[in-house]
Structures are given as structure tokens and as C-alpha cells.
Amino acid sequence: MSINILVFTEFQEGEGFKKSSREALGAARRIVDEAGGGEVSAVAVSDKAADFPSTLAALGADKVLCAERPEFCVYSPGGYAAAVVAAVELVKPAAVLVPGTAPGKDLAPRVSARLGAPAATDCVAVELDGDKIVAVRPAYTGKVQMRVGFKSSPAILCLRPNVFMPEPEDKSRNAETVLLNLELTEKDLALKITGLEKQDSERPDVAEADLIVSGGRGMREPEGFRLLEELSKVLGAGIGASRAAVDAGWRPHSDQVGQTGKSVSPSLYVACGISGAVQHLAGMIGSKCIVAINKDPESPIFKVANYGVVGDVYQVLPALIEELKKGS
Amino acid sequence: MNIIVFVKQVADTEARVQIAENGTSIDTRDINFILNPFDEFAVEEALRTREKLGGQVTAISLGSESAASVIRTALAMGADQGLLLKTDLQCDDPLQAARALAAEIAGSEFDVAFFGKQAVGNDHGQVGILVAELIGVPGISMVSELEVTPDGVRGKREVEGGTESFECSLPAVIATQKGLNEPRYASLKGRMAAKKKTIEEKEVSLAEPVLVVEACNYPPQRERGRILGQGTEAVPELVRCLREEAKVI
Numbered sequence: 173m174s175i176n177i178l179v180f181t182e183f184q185e186g187e188g189f190k191k192s193s194r195e196a197l198g199a200a201r202r203i204v205d206e207a208g209g210g211e212v213s214a215v216a217v218s219d220k221a222a223d224f225p226s227t228l229a230a231l232g233a234d235k236v237l238c239a240e241r242p243e244f245c246v247y248s249p250g251g252y253a254a255a256v257v258a259a260v261e262l263v264k265p266a267a268v269l270v271p272g273t274a275p276g277k278d279l280a281p282r283v284s285a286r287l288g289a290p291a292a293t294d295c296v297a298v299e300l301d302g303d304k305i306v307a308v309r310p311a312y313t314g315k316v317q318m319r320v321g322f323k324s325s326p327a328i329l330c331l332r333p334n335v336f337m338p339e340p341e342d343k344s345r346n347a348e349t350v351l352l353n354l355e356l357t358e359k360d361l362a363l364k365i366t367g368l369e370k371q372d373s374e375r376p377d378v379a380e381a382d383l384i385v386s387g388g389r390g391m392r393e394p395e396g397f398r399l400l401e402e403l404s405k406v407l408g409a410g411i412g413a414s415r416a417a418v419d420a421g422w423r424p425h426s427d428q429v430g431q432t433g434k435s436v437s438p439s440l441y442v443a444c445g446i447s448g449a450v451q452h453l454a455g456m457i458g459s460k461c462i463v464a465i466n467k468d469p470e471s472p473i474f475k476v477a478n479y480g481v482v483g484d485v486y487q488v489l490p491a492l493i494e495e496l497k498k499g500s
Numbered sequence: 501m502n503i504i505v506f507v508k509q510v511a512d513t514e515a516r517v518q519i520a521e522n523g524t525s526i527d528t529r530d531i532n533f534i535l536n537p538f539d540e541f542a543v544e545e546a547l548r549t550r551e552k553l554g555g556q557v558t559a560i561s562l563g564s565e566s567a568a569s570v571i572r573t574a575l576a577m578g579a580d581q582g583l584l585l586k587t588d589l590q591c592d593d594p595l596q597a598a599r600a601l602a603a604e605i606a607g608s609e610f611d612v613a614f615f616g617k618q619a620v621g622n623d624h625g626q627v628g629i630l631v632a633e634l635i636g637v638p639g640i641s642m643v644s645e646l647e648v649t650p651d652g653v654r655g656k657r658e659v660e661g662g663t664e665s666f667e668c669s670l671p672a673v674i675a676t677q678k679g680l681n682e683p684r685y686a687s688l689k690g691r692m693a694a695k696k697k698t699i700e701e702k703e704v705s706l707a708e709p710v711l712v713v714e715a716c717n718y719p720p721q722r723e724r725g726r727i728l729g730q731g732t733e734a735v736p737e738l739v740r741c742l743r744e745e746a747k748v749i
Binding site: 246247249253273274275277278280281282284285286288289290291292293294306310311312313314315316317318319320321322323324359362363364365366367368369370371372373377379380383407418424425426428431432433435439440450451454457460461462463469474476477478479480481482483484487488491492495496499 | 511513514516517519526537538593594595598620621622623624625626627629630633634636637638639640641642644656657658659660661662663664665666667668669672677678679708709710711712713714715716717718719722723725726727728729730731732734735736738739741742743746748749
């Protein structure tokens with residue numbers, strides 16, 4: 173069987189192709205391998221997309237479609253959607269994989285509407301059922317996993333970051349390059365992104381971080397998060413927060429993990445002073461390893477933690493920071 | 501200003517969630533239904549826009565008869581009138597829902613249409629942008645700051661590690677992020693006044709879904725963990741486990 177998969181990729185100045193893009197390419201390669209043949213195409217949209225083909229080839233692409241325009245130095249919702257639609261029309265893929273980042277989650281419904289094609293967000297697995305694509309995604313505060321099927325083509329899948337494995341780099345792989353000529357309409361350009369404000373650029377964003385330290389009401393006061401900031405520096409981790417910490421005004425909403433916050437799948441999630449309410453678990457139950465530090469041994473978080481420490485965060489965290497510094 | 505706010509009735513999943521006998525949905529018998537939490541911010545923003553610029557706010561919901569209750573909540577918060585797009589079909593396909601909503605408002609000369617950024621339960625987070633694209637107007641989600649004027653909208657949306665500023669002209673679709681504003685409570689006075697407001701009802705037929713739930717399963721059980729100890733004594737063992745057992749650091 174032969175199957176074509178198109179992958180939307182994002183390039184970050186100073187970082188290269190984002191990890192979530194490399195994960196999506198890896199997922200695409202695996203589907204093509206499982207099908208026994210086919211092609212992985214990557215679409216790159218940027219003001220310097222023409223530089224990308226060889227890098228994308230090494231990351232798993234057989235074909236690279238470049239949409240290059242000076243305006244594309246920033247995300248352009250309509251412009252990027254037009255580029256992906258143009259790529260779909262050329263490649264006619266069975267599926268389009270989109271990393272579940274902010275641009276990706278914005279893009280997927282736009283492409284869905286323009287093509288009349290079904291899109292599933294927050295996919296944590298992709299399978300082939302015969303020749304059909306099937307996605308698995310969490311729902312209902314993570315208490316249920318839904319297997320979803322796509323009744324028309326292409327299937328659009330927005331992938332949760334940090335779940336899929338990137339393809340090992342292979343610099344010997346070659347990719348065919350195609351330059352996309354885009355006709356952008358007034359509607360495409362109606363919504364303008366006019367600027368970007370980045371916070372702490374050192375720390376990984378909680379939605380993409382592979383290690384997360386997170387604080388809740390048990391931190392007792394906003395200054396307590398300084399301990400988490402120190403711990404995050406030692407681990408190279410992102411910082412999350414429970415709803416209680418956000419509602420108390422201690423942390424911005426963008427740090428919130430949970431049903432009305434972010435869903436994360438890190439390798440390690442350290443929950444500090446977090447009781448483990450259902451709505452919080454919804455956001456982090458996909459973590460590979462959960463550590464809970466809490467004064468109350470009856471806290472529900474201990475039921476889901478791989479490792480638990482019953483104690484005061486103000487004593488345990490400084491000790492943990494010291495212990496970690498020792499080993500490194 | 502002609503302001504629309506879309507509201508959805510969702511399951512309150514505080515309680516246990518059980519998979520229904522058909523295996524493709526959840527059992528709704530013992531479930532409490534509520535206004536989608538993200539929609540509260542949408543309703544509040546709609547009301548603030550009316551307070552600033554005048555006009556009226558219409559709250560619209562796609563759902564069964566029971567969805568009228570979330571429209572009534574919006575009316576109690578201050579919306580002027582409601583519309584129930586009635587269907588008894590379980591709608592799990594965002595595009596299917598968006599097509600019905602877009603068909604309803606496409607001809608209607610609205611200025612701003614507000615959505616919550618996602619409906620808890622299905623958590624697709626697509627319908628706001630789908631509707632904007634289907635109608636052909638600018639639409640944006642994850643909105644954390646907003647300024648609406650008679651000429652257009654300006655605001656910010658959340659992205660990884662920061663915010664993006666955006667602008668566009670009206671009409672526009674805005675999908676609100678939590679924290680955009682602080683939603684008001686429906687006061688007793690508001691709830692009394694809501695009883696006098698109208699909720700129009702229209703039967704709608706939905707297009708065939710293109711995204712279908714083939715099965716619902718319970719996620720695999722997590723491996724049982726253990727408590728390593730109390731206080732600082734447990735720390736060396738914790739670090740050892742993370743390094744050697746779990747191998748995550």
C-alpha cells in the first residue's frame with residue numbers, strides 16, 4: 173500500500189525546526205513505513221523557506237514544499253492556511269499532520285474549513301486501520317480516550333507536542349523541492365499579526381517542555397514560586413501552575429495546566445503543593461513520570477504519582493535543588 | 501452593534517465519567533450539565549462590548565431542548581435575547597457544528613461573534629475559527645486581551661512563551677481565552693429579568709459528520725506509584741529513582 177502524508181513544519185530562529193515539527197515528521201515517517209510505501213512531504217512557510225529543503229530532508233521529508241514571502245516572517249493565519257491548502261492540492265495526501273503549537277492549532281481548523289476536510293485536535297496516537305487513518309485523542313478531562321475516524325480526505329491531525337518520536341537525523345536523505353506560488357486574497361490578509369511579545373526566553377514553554385515543575389495552592393504564597401523557578405533552572409524545566417495558583421493571581425493563566433489550561437505530556441511532572449483535583453489531572457495525566465510533593469498524605473495526587481514525598485514544599489524543594497546540583 | 505455570543509452546554513465532569521453502552525459516547529444519565537467554562541468569558545466580553553459601544557447581544561446555542569438552560573444563563577448575565585438551534589443529534593464533529601452555526605449567522609450582518617476558545621468534553625477548540633473561515637470573516641482564538649471599536653478589533657492572543665498582537669476590521673469572530681476578563685455572576689435580578697426575555701427556537705438539520713468517534717475507551721491505568729518517604733529524608737531516594745529507575749533526568 174502507498175500513502176502520502178503532508179506535514180506542516182515550523183522553523184524557529186536560533187533553534188531550527190521546532191521539536192514538535194520534528195515529532196510530526198517522525199510520526200509521518202512511521203505511518204508511511206507501516207503502510208509499506210509512500211511519501212512524506214513537508215510544507216515550510218517562511219520568509220526564507222528556500223533555505224530549508226536539505227534540513228527537512230534530513231528530518232524525514234521526501235518532498236519539501238516551500239512557500240516563501242517576505243510577509244511570512246511572522247505568522248499569517250490566512251497566508252499560512254493558503255500555503256497548506258496549495259500543498260494539499262499538489263500532494264493530495266491521505267493525512268495532514270500539524271504540530272499542536274499555537275500556529276498549528278490556529279491553522280488546522282482553517283485548512284479544515286477551506287477543504288471541507290475533518291480535523292482532530294490533541295491527537296496522542298495515529299494508527300492505520302487497513303488503509304484508513306485513525307487518531308486517538310483524550311476527552312472528558314482525560315477520563316476517556318476517543319478513537320476517531322475521518323470520512324473524507326485529507327484527514328487533518330493536530331498532534332500533541334512531546335508525544336511522538338522524531339525521526340533520527342539522516343543527512344544522506346534527499347528531498348525533491350517544490351516552490352509554491354501563492355495567490356493570497358484580501359480575506360487571507362484580513363487578519364494581521366502585528367507583533368510578538370516573548371516572556372522568559374530561557375525557560376521552555378510549559379506546553380512544549382519535556383520536564384515540568386508545577387505549583388499549586390500548597391505553595392502558600394506567590395514568593396514560593398521562586399523555589400520552583402530555581403528548580404526549573406537546575407532541571408531546564410518549564411513551570412506550570414494549578415488553577416488555584418492562577419486564580420490567586422500568583423501565576424499567569426498561560427502557565428495553567430488542567431482542564432481549562434494546558435494539556436501536557438512531559439517525561440517528568442513534579443507537582444508541588446498540588447492536591448490533584450480532577451480538573452488538574454486532566455491536563456497532566458499524560459505525563460510519563462509524576463512526582464508529588466505535598467504535606468497531606470491523603471491528597472489525590474499521590475494516587476497518580478509514580479513517586480511521592482509527604483512533606484512541606486519549603487523544606488523538600490531546597491533539599492531537592494541541592495541534591496540535583498550535587499549530581500550535575 | 502449587533503453582537504452574537506455562542507454558548508454550549510457541556511457535561512460537568514467533576515463526577516465519574518462512564519462510557520455509554522454504544523461505546524462511542526459517554527453515559528449522560530447521572531451527569532450534571534453546565535455552561536461551558538470558556539463561554540463565560542465570551543458572554544462577559546459580549547456584554548462589555550455592548551456596554552462600551554451600544555447595541556444588543558444575542559446568545560445562540562446548538563443543542564437539544566436542555567441547552568436552553570445555558571442560553572438562560574447568558575440572558576441572566578445580561579444578554580438581550582436567545583436563539584436555540586435545536587437538534588437531538590449528538591454532535592462530535594466540529595466542522596458539522598460549525599456548518600450549522602455559520603449557516604445561521606452568515607446572512608445576519610453581525611459585528612462581532614464571540615465563542616469560548618474550546619468546549620470542555622470534546623476539547624477540539626476549532627469551532628470559532630471554523631465558523632469565521634466558513635463565513636469568510638477574520639477570526640482568531642486564544643484571545644487574552646481585546647479592544648473593540650466601531651472600526652475593528654485589536655488585541656493579543658496567547659502563543660508559546662508569550663503573546664501575539666493582532667488586528668482586523670469588523671465583522672470578526674473572537675474566541676476567548678480564560679482570563680480575558682472576569683465574568684460577572686448572574687444576579688437574582690438578572691435571573692428574574694431573564695424570564696421576560698425571549699429564546700427563539702429553530703429546528704436545524706445537521707450535515708453528515710466527517711469526523712466520527714469510532715470508539716471510546718478508558719485510558720490505560722497508570723502504574724501504581726509509591727511514597728518514598730517523609731520530608732527531606734526522601735529526597736536522595738527521589739533523585740536516585742528519577743535518574744536510575746525512571747531515567748527522566
